[in-house]
Amino acid sequence: MPLAPSFTSVPVVVDNDKCIAEKGCHVCIDVCPLDVLRINDQTGKAFMEYDECWYCMPCEADCPTGAVKVNIPYLLK
Amino acid sequence: MDEILDGLSEVTCDVLVIGGGTAGPMAALRAKKKNPKATVILLEKANVKRSGAISMGMDGLNNAVIPGYATPEQYTKEITIANDGIVDQKPVLKYAQNCYSIIEELDSYGIRFLKNENGDFDVKKVHHIGTYVLPMPNGDTVKKALYRQLRRARLLISNRFMATRLLTGADGRVAGVIAVNTRTAEFLLIRAKSVILCMGAAGRLGLPTSGYMFGTYENAANSGDGYAMAYHAGAKLANLECFQINPLIKDYNGPACAYVAGPFGAYTANNQGSRFIECDYWSGQMMLEFFNELQSGKGPVFLKLNHLHSDTVSEIETILHTVERPTRGLFHEGRGTNYREKMVEMHISEIGFCSGHSASGVYVDDLARTTVPGLYAAGDMASVPHNYMLGAFTNGAVAGEDAAEYAANVDFAEYDVADLARERDRVLAPTRRDDGIPPNQIEYKTRRLVNDYLQPPKVTRKYELAQQRFAEVREDMETRMVVRNAHELMRSLEAASILDCADMAAFSSLFRTESRWGLYHLRTDYPEKDNENWFCHTLLSKKDGKMAAEKKPIDPYVVPISEDEKDLYDKQRVRASA
Ligand SMILES: Cc1cc2nc3c(=O)[nH]c(=O)nc-3n(C[C@H](O)[C@H](O)[C@H](O)COP(=O)(O)OP(=O)(O)OC[C@H]3O[C@@H](n4cnc5c(N)ncnc54)[C@H](O)[C@@H]3O)c2cc1C
Ligand code: SF4
Ligand code: SF4
Numbered sequence: 001m002p003l004a005p006s007f008t009s010v011p012v013v014v015d016n017d018k019c020i021a022e023k024g025c026h027v028c029i030d031v032c033p034l035d036v037l038r039i040n041d042q043t044g045k046a047f048m049e050y051d052e053c054w055y056c057m058p059c060e061a062d063c064p065t066g067a068v069k070v071n072i073p074y075l076l077k
Numbered sequence: 078m079d080e081i082l083d084g085l086s087e088v089t090c091d092v093l094v095i096g097g098g099t100a101g102p103m104a105a106l107r108a109k110k111k112n113p114k115a116t117v118i119l120l121e122k123a124n125v126k127r128s129g130a131i132s133m134g135m136d137g138l139n140n141a142v143i144p145g146y147a148t149p150e151q152y153t154k155e156i157t158i159a160n161d162g163i164v165d166q167k168p169v170l171k172y173a174q175n176c177y178s179i180i181e182e183l184d185s186y187g188i189r190f191l192k193n194e195n196g197d198f199d200v201k202k203v204h205h206i207g208t209y210v211l212p213m214p215n216g217d218t219v220k221k222a223l224y225r226q227l228r229r230a231r232l233l234i235s236n237r238f239m240a241t242r243l244l245t246g247a248d249g250r251v252a253g254v255i256a257v258n259t260r261t262a263e264f265l266l267i268r269a270k271s272v273i274l275c276m277g278a279a280g281r282l283g284l285p286t287s288g289y290m291f292g293t294y295e296n297a298a299n300s301g302d303g304y305a306m307a308y309h310a311g312a313k314l315a316n317l318e319c320f321q322i323n324p325l326i327k328d329y330n331g332p333a334c335a336y337v338a339g340p341f342g343a344y345t346a347n348n349q350g351s352r353f354i355e356c357d358y359w360s361g362q363m364m365l366e367f368f369n370e371l372q373s374g375k376g377p378v379f380l381k382l383n384h385l386h387s388d389t390v391s392e393i394e395t396i397l398h399t400v401e402r403p404t405r406g407l408f409h410e411g412r413g414t415n416y417r418e419k420m421v422e423m424h425i426s427e428i429g430f431c432s433g434h435s436a437s438g439v440y441v442d443d444l445a446r447t448t449v450p451g452l453y454a455a456g457d458m459a460s461v462p463h464n465y466m467l468g469a470f471t472n473g474a475v476a477g478e479d480a481a482e483y484a485a486n487v488d489f490a491e492y493d494v495a496d497l498a499r500e501r502d503r504v505l506a507p508t509r510r511d512d513g514i515p516p517n518q519i520e521y522k523t524r525r526l527v528n529d530y531l532q533p534p535k536v537t538r539k540y541e542l543a544q545q546r547f548a549e550v551r552e553d554m555e556t557r558m559v560v561r562n563a564h565e566l567m568r569s570l571e572a573a574s575i576l577d578c579a580d581m582a583a584f585s586s587l588f589r590t591e592s593r594w595g596l597y598h599l600r601t602d603y604p605e606k607d608n609e610n611w612f613c614h615t616l617l618s619k620k621d622g623k624m625a626a627e628k629k630p631i632d633p634y635v636v637p638i639s640e641d642e643k644d645l646y647d648k649q650r651v652r653a654s655a
């Protein structure tokens with residue numbers, strides 16, 4: 001069976017103005033237990049790449065600049 | 078990141094601890110303390126800083142045996158009764174005797190426990206009989222405090238490596254583990270003299286009713302890899318038919334925390350706001366009453382706090398919205414639920430494996446030894462019942478010490494290189510296809526079938542159908558699963574563990590032809606408890622490549638239970654008052 005790309009709304013939002021990933025920070029990516037955050041090639045900022053979130057909060061709690069906001073995933077909101 | 082690289086490195090150590098959540102860090106610390114010359118490696122799929130069930134801390138100890146409040150014998154008795162008698166008491170008693178010293182150790186790490194005005198521990202009553210719940214005022218700091226200790230002890234930590242299979246020698250001893258980097262797919266072979274499994278519960282077995290695959294009660298990284306690895310290494314697994322099913326906040330799927338709110342006066346209620354269970358401590362018997370109420374005209378079920386004073390509610394909110402599952406406040410806000418006004422809707426969870434509320438898991442004795450020489454297990458995946466956080470720490474410590482001693486007296490077991498080659502082929506197979514079924518669909522289908530067929534009440538014919546469907550999914554998984562990067566590869570390996578756990582859940586449930594533990598093993602075609610034939614453990618294992626089950630007698634009790642005590646947990650329903 002062929003594969004289709006599909007899109008989905010993800011619960012974690014990063015404020016690009018606050019994120020200092022270009023200075024070498026990747027704290028949120030380091031701590032996430034589900035390993036779902038990455039650096040966006042285009043913007044150089046952190047973002048949620050995979051919609052596999054336990055809404056647990058280490059990313060938000062440990063970000064040094066308060067750039068991360070965890071929301072409740074839409075399906076269970 | 079996530080590009081698939083080809084690579085294999087090999088390292089050796091004396092003691093290898095797999096899983097750096099709760100039990101794992103303590104096991105590693107103790108192994109090193111016991112033998113400072115030993116090389117100890119702590120391997121973790123995520124990052125030890127924030128991994129496992131206690132990722133954001135905990136609000137209290139569920140099962141603390143504190144002098145002045147309870148004795149180890151009383152505790153052992155309560156847990157035996159809560160488990161319908163299916164308990165080897167020795168490890169429970171040992172836990173109860175050791176856990177106070179672990180509290181003191183945690184205290185020395187800077188983790189605080191609630192004290193009253195006299196300076197004594199302020200333990201709360203939540204259980205049916207005794208008093209064991211001890212709040213932790215700075216419970217959000219647990220992970221940080223543990224991590225400081227790991228750094229201080231200079232332990233070797235390997236983050237982002239997922240263990241996939243254990244290696245054993247021709248003599249049956251454990252020889253090491255194969256792990257895969259979750260961001261590069263590079264292999265790591267660790268040869269070890271002893272190995273401690275601390276990989277948590279099987280939390281992604283059933284599908285949450287929200288349909289969100291990661292909206293689980295357990296930390297969703299705990300996909301049951303430890304159970305699958307122990308099984309494939311030939312270890313025995315006990316009482317897996319005693320499922321974990323929890324009373325949770327509906328959709329959010331986190332604990333409603335009657336343990337926190339209960340001592341303040343909150344309770345579980347039906348739609349009329351009335352209590353229907355005597356005690357909010359999680360047990361199969363309590364879950365059965367919960368299930369019955371949900372299905373009845375008085376359902377659904379709620380956590381009731383709206384009768385409490387606003388200041389009391391604020392105090393509860395401060396605890397519940399900052400530790401453990403801190404997004405809970407946000408969830409309630411989104412639904413417009415203010416505890417002062419509305420009751421919180423609850424539901425029962427999907428099924429999982431966890432020894433938190435049962436005696437299920439990889440079978441261990443009172444030294445945390447599995448049935449494979451040199452292999453240990455501790456925490457939620459080991460068969461010591463009602464362990465929770467303090468049990469994970471306490472038995473992690475026991476395992477660490479014994480594993481260090483064992484390692485000091487043996488040489489490395491020789492593994493078979495063919496086993497390594499076979500495992501590399503198994504792991505990499507989905508990377509070698511460019512068309513097929515992605516791991517999330519394999520996983521979704523498995524878990525959806527688990528809900529359809531395995532969720533209690535258990536029906537024999539449904540279980541047999543489940544086994545057929547699982548075999549079809551397995552065929553697809555082995556011949557058609559496809560991944561595009563290292564992250565998906567991790568998910569594909571998890572999907573395989575989940576399917577193994579689903580098969581084990583079905584097999585062990587069919588073996589025990591009686592009903593026991595309330596809802597956890599309610600078999601509609603064998604509705605009665607049958608002590609004559611089934612007052613025993615069941616042990617599942619891999620024999621000649623296939624699943625097999627056997628009975629194991631319960632070790633003679635060291636703390637006797639009298640006739641009038643043994644059914645106390647069956648009396649959960651509030652009696653209608655005259
Ligand atoms: C939401 C919630 C609330 C709870 N509340 C309380 C409470 O208030 N009081 C209490 O006493 N107990 C509570 N518990 C129970 C307690 O937290 C657990 O019993 C305990 O933390 C389990 O410890 P563990 O080491 O077995 O598992 P965990 O701490 O979950 O650690 C397992 C680790 O193994 C890692 N891992 C998994 N698979 C692999 C692999 N293949 N390779 C490498 N690593 C792997 C995981 O990433 C994880 O870090 C709660 C549990 C949950 C989920
Ligand atoms: S932790 Fe904060 S600042 Fe650092 S990369 Fe993540 S979002 Fe950016
Ligand atoms: S909430 Fe948890 S799982 Fe989700 S991105 Fe943050 S750290 Fe990862």
